[in-house]
Amino acid sequence: MKARVTVTLKTGILDPQGKAIEGALRSLGVEGVASVRQGKVFDIEIEGADPAKAEALLKQAADKLLANTVIENYRVEVVG
Amino acid sequence: MKAAVVVFPGINRERDMARTLKLVSGKDPAMVWHADTELPAGTDLVVIPGGFSYGDYLRCGAIAARSPIMDAVRAHAAKGGLVLGVCNGFQILCESGLLPGVLMRNGQLRFICRDVYLKVERSDTPFTRGYNAGQVIRVPVAHGEGNYIADGETIARLEGEGRVIFRYASPDGMIDPNWNHNGAINAIAGILSDKGNVLGMMPHPENHVEASIGRTDGRGLFAGLVDQLGQAA
Numbered sequence: 001m002k003a004r005v006t007v008t009l010k011t012g013i014l015d016p017q018g019k020a021i022e023g024a025l026r027s028l029g030v031e032g033v034a035s036v037r038q039g040k041v042f043d044i045e046i047e048g049a050d051p052a053k054a055e056a057l058l059k060q061a062a063d064k065l066l067a068n069t070v071i072e073n074y075r076v077e078v079v080g
Numbered sequence: 081m082k083a084a085v086v087v088f089p090g091i092n093r094e095r096d097m098a099r100t101l102k103l104v105s106g107k108d109p110a111m112v113w114h115a116d117t118e119l120p121a122g123t124d125l126v127v128i129p130g131g132f133s134y135g136d137y138l139r140c141g142a143i144a145a146r147s148p149i150m151d152a153v154r155a156h157a158a159k160g161g162l163v164l165g166v167c168n169g170f171q172i173l174c175e176s177g178l179l180p181g182v183l184m185r186n187g188q189l190r191f192i193c194r195d196v197y198l199k200v201e202r203s204d205t206p207f208t209r210g211y212n213a214g215q216v217i218r219v220p221v222a223h224g225e226g227n228y229i230a231d232g233e234t235i236a237r238l239e240g241e242g243r244v245i246f247r248y249a250s251p252d253g254m255i256d257p258n259w260n261h262n263g264a265i266n267a268i269a270g271i272l273s274d275k276g277n278v279l280g281m282m283p284h285p286e287n288h289v290e291a292s293i294g295r296t297d298g299r300g301l302f303a304g305l306v307d308q309l310g311q312a313a
Contacts, residue, residue, distance in 0.1 A: 013229070016189050065146060068139055068175065071182050071229065 001046045001054055002079040007067045008039035042066055051078045081309040083109035083125040086153065088144040091131035091168065093284065100286040101127070104302035114147040119156055124309050126153050130167030130222070130284060140183060140225045141171030150176050162206055162305070163278040167223055170270070170280035179273055179280045180238070181230030183223075187263025191224040195295075196261060196283060198269055199249035201242070205272060206308040207279045208245060210300030216253045217297035219283040221261065226282040228264040228271075238271055246270035246281055 009015050015037050022036040044061070046054045058076035067074040083101050087094050094111065101109045109127070110120045119126065133144035144150075150172075157163050157178055165173040173179040186192060195218050200211040211217065230238070238244055246269040248260045260267040262282070270281030285298030 014184070016185050016187055020189055065142065068142065068182060071184070
């Protein structure tokens with residue numbers, strides 16, 4: 001089963017990398033970008049075929065390691 | 081003093097730290113590998129040095145914080161044992177939950193390698209008894225992620241409980257955004273745990289301990305620890 005965990009910075013946490021990317025887009029002439037926040041995507045292959053089990057496993061992985069919940073939120077999806 | 085220096089793959093300041101501990105205390109520290117599950121018997125100070133554990137992959141210190149030896153470090157801290165984390169060591173202590181907050185990418189996005197001035201906020205801790213409160217010391221920093229941040233409640237608690245021990249300052253001890261190189265909230269450079277036995281700091285006091293290579297401002301921290309642990313023993 002394929003799954004994806006997306007980790008993003010919480011609202012209000014300063015994101016200097018996102019700001020730099022935002023500035024670069026502007027200097028490249030990409031018009032209409034109001035703001036950029038960067039994050040991480042983890043594509044994970046899971047053994048077995050039980051989506052509920054997979055979701056529990058992904059949450060465990062995110063809480064234990066993939067995200068630092070002091071500053072980051074995460075979202076898990078079982079893609080199928 | 082019986083010190084143990086924890087070594088993770090990618091750490092590169094462990095020899096500076098060991099050399100300083102030997103120089104100041106007269107005793108070689110034990111070097112403890114990350115895969116070990118126990119500290120040497122009688123260890124009274126655990127030091128987590130600087131470097132780039134696991135190449136800073138995922139987040140600085142995130143993978144090291146979850147290695148086997150960290151359970152022993154947690155147990156040592158829970159018993160009131162002293163723990164010092166410098167640079168990547170501070171990041172590892174935050175990731176492991178031994179200290180609150182996070183060290184984010186420096187505000188101006190650049191790696192900073194230079195001397196900075198620190199205001200020592202308190203002298204009544206095991207780590208700062210070699211200094212006077214309000215004293216300014218000059219020590220090096222070398223980091224890309226030293227921008228300390230925590231939620232408002234945590235910051236208020238750290239400040240209220242006097243747990244901010246070092247702040248980036250001007251040479252005359254003024255807290256000024258121009259001297260806060262990485263943009264840390266409240267110019268925080270080092271904090272203590274709630275029980276006061278775990279210190280994390282971004283600057284490297286271990287690199288300013290010998291007159292022959294420059295300044296000796298960092299020596300007070302280690303001399304204070306030797307004094308503290310000598311008295312306890």
